[in-house]
Amino acid sequence: MSHSPAIGVLALQGAFEIHAKRLAELGATTTLVRKPGQLGALDALVIPGGESTTFLKHLEHAGFYDALDAFVHAKPVFGTCAGCILLAKEVTNPPQRSFGVLDIDVERNAYGRQNDSAILTSETSLPGGPLEMVFIRAPRITRVGPSVEILATRDGNPTLIRQGRLLAATFHPELTEDTRVHQLFLNIVREVSSSL
Amino acid sequence: MALNNGNSTPDSNGAGLRLKTGLAEMLKGGVIMDVMNVAQARIAEEAGAVAVMALERVPAMIRAEGGVARMASPKLIKEIMAIATIPVMAKARIGHFAEAQILQSLGVDFIDESEVLTPADETYHIDKHAFTTPFVCGARNLGEALRRIAEGAAMIRTKGEPGTGDVVHAVQHMRQITREIKALTVLGDEELYNAAKVHGAPYELIRMVAKAGKLPVPNFSAGGIATPADASLMMQLGAESIFVGSGIFMKEGAIPLDVEPWSKGDAEVGLCTTKDVGQPRNPADRAEAVSRARAIVLATLHFDDPKIVSEASEAVIGSMKGLAAAAIEEKDLMQTRGW
Numbered sequence: 001m002s003h004s005p006a007i008g009v010l011a012l013q014g015a016f017e018i019h020a021k022r023l024a025e026l027g028a029t030t031t032l033v034r035k036p037g038q039l040g041a042l043d044a045l046v047i048p049g050g051e052s053t054t055f056l057k058h059l060e061h062a063g064f065y066d067a068l069d070a071f072v073h074a075k076p077v078f079g080t081c082a083g084c085i086l087l088a089k090e091v092t093n094p095p096q097r098s099f100g101v102l103d104i105d106v107e108r109n110a111y112g113r114q115n116d117s118a119i120l121t122s123e124t125s126l127p128g129g130p131l132e133m134v135f136i137r138a139p140r141i142t143r144v145g146p147s148v149e150i151l152a153t154r155d156g157n158p159t160l161i162r163q164g165r166l167l168a169a170t171f172h173p174e175l176t177e178d179t180r181v182h183q184l185f186l187n188i189v190r191e192v193s194s195s196l
Numbered sequence: 197m198a199l200n201n202g203n204s205t206p207d208s209n210g211a212g213l214r215l216k217t218g219l220a221e222m223l224k225g226g227v228i229m230d231v232m233n234v235a236q237a238r239i240a241e242e243a244g245a246v247a248v249m250a251l252e253r254v255p256a257m258i259r260a261e262g263g264v265a266r267m268a269s270p271k272l273i274k275e276i277m278a279i280a281t282i283p284v285m286a287k288a289r290i291g292h293f294a295e296a297q298i299l300q301s302l303g304v305d306f307i308d309e310s311e312v313l314t315p316a317d318e319t320y321h322i323d324k325h326a327f328t329t330p331f332v333c334g335a336r337n338l339g340e341a342l343r344r345i346a347e348g349a350a351m352i353r354t355k356g357e358p359g360t361g362d363v364v365h366a367v368q369h370m371r372q373i374t375r376e377i378k379a380l381t382v383l384g385d386e387e388l389y390n391a392a393k394v395h396g397a398p399y400e401l402i403r404m405v406a407k408a409g410k411l412p413v414p415n416f417s418a419g420g421i422a423t424p425a426d427a428s429l430m431m432q433l434g435a436e437s438i439f440v441g442s443g444i445f446m447k448e449g450a451i452p453l454d455v456e457p458w459s460k461g462d463a464e465v466g467l468c469t470t471k472d473v474g475q476p477r478n479p480a481d482r483a484e485a486v487s488r489a490r491a492i493v494l495a496t497l498h499f500d501d502p503k504i505v506s507e508a509s510e511a512v513i514g515s516m517k518g519l520a521a522a523a524i525e526e527k528d529l530m531q532t533r534g535w
Contacts, residue, residue, distance in 0.1 A: 012497060013225040013246060034497065049222050050246070051282050057244030058497055094281060108281060114305035115328050117215045136218045137283065137305070175218050
């Protein structure tokens with residue numbers, strides 16, 4: 001047996017603690033990542049929700065942006081909300097810098113302000129029945145490329161997508177007790193590490 | 197009777213509360229900055245603030261100028277909401293549910309039922325369950341925090357002593373809340389009923405805190421935080437995010453730094469050339485505000501790395517002069533407002 005994969009949770013700001021808690025519930029050990037030097041030891045990374053403008057500001061320091069850019073182009077990464085925005089090819093409302101590794105376009109705050117935040121439950125491609133999706137000042141995926149697999153939707157727009165070793169959600173699976181989305185990411189991480 | 201206001205639905209099934217604390221969760225590890233105009237809001241967002249608090253006067257000015265401090269004008273709040281991509285918060289007076297209704301109808305992302313403003317009700321706080329918009333409330337101790345949570349607050353912050361630049365009371369309040377939580381965790385079930393009486397808080401919440409060892413909503417810090425080191429201190433004491441009020445945009449004598457750019461109007465009346473439009477009117481003041489905003493954001497992220505907090509401190513130009521909280525007369529304290 002190989003060692004269990006080292007999974008990092010980007011902890012610049014936002015919902016990093018709950019992500020780490022959910023992954024721990026599934027038996028994974030995680031590291032909170034605040035500095036670029038920590039990326040080298042990791043097999044996979046979660047980029048949580050928070051404020052994407054704040055993330056970008058912090059990434060300006062100490063070559064963090066470039067280090068993370070290289071990481072997301074090579075390893076399994078799961079981005080939720082702000083994390084999904086950072087991974088996208090193009091960001092609108094307003095346009096901002098992103099890693100461009102996921103072949104999708106994303107519109108920030110597309111469903112409105114906090115009063116328009118919502119919890120919706122619907123069928124998805126994940127087995128096990130309807131999935132609860134918590135949307136908070138959520139972005140909308142407005143375009144997906146041919147290599148992107150759509151796993152869940154809201155009014156026809158994708159909300160959970162996979163592109164090979166990359167997983168992204170516009171909602172917050174970490175804010176529910178349902179661990180299926182995190183389990184899916186752990187499965188992706190295991191697939192990737194066993195194929196090496 | 198529940199106050200119903202337009203699109204609000206009381207969160208009987210807890211879905212509303214989860215959305216409210218969910219947004220608070222997204223703000224963790226960040227800095228929420230008081231801003232009084234669009235120029236300040238832009239600086240805050242560019243510096244990496246996770247949210248801005250739109251208000252007419254920061255606490256240091258309210259303290260210096262006196263008078264009744266009320267909710268900011270809807271016009272100002274709308275202007276700031278129009279340019280900010282990060283969440284916008286605004287303050288309502290304690291108990292003033294009509295101000296809160298206005299803020300909710302404007303679509304602000306968080307309402308601060310705040311002791312910084314002049315209280316509107318000396319007995320009752322706002323029934324926050326009646327709103328879709330989440331609320332943050334100040335607290336000095338566990339009982340106060342749990343009373344606010346019982347009323348529907350989705351985030352708690354220490355009160356500290358606002359507008360002073362003196363962190364001593366934020367420290368005291370954070371330490372007290374932490375100490376009281378710790379004490380609950382070692383009590384037997386039969387002792388929790390009495391704890392509820394002692395703290396003046398609902399038994400169910402006391403029990404929840406005793407089991408979890410933490411508040412059921414995020415716990416942030418506010419009130420007198422003025423420097424990168426203050427932010428680091430509060431984070432190390434257990435704050436999950438930092439509110440900075442007067443510390444960024446104020447200079448001595450409760451006067452704001454001039455961070456406005458030259459406008460077209462200025463050029464038309466000959467105050468500047470058309471080439472200057474959009475450039476800072478007072479580059480030194482602007483640079484000072486930007487340096488403070490950036491430094492506090494950086495120190496909040498790397499609160500446990502003294503080397504980075506030190507670098508952040510070094511990058512700061514000037515600082516708020518401040519007012520020792522011990523020199524303030526009891527009647528002038530803001531933290532004693534709220535019940």
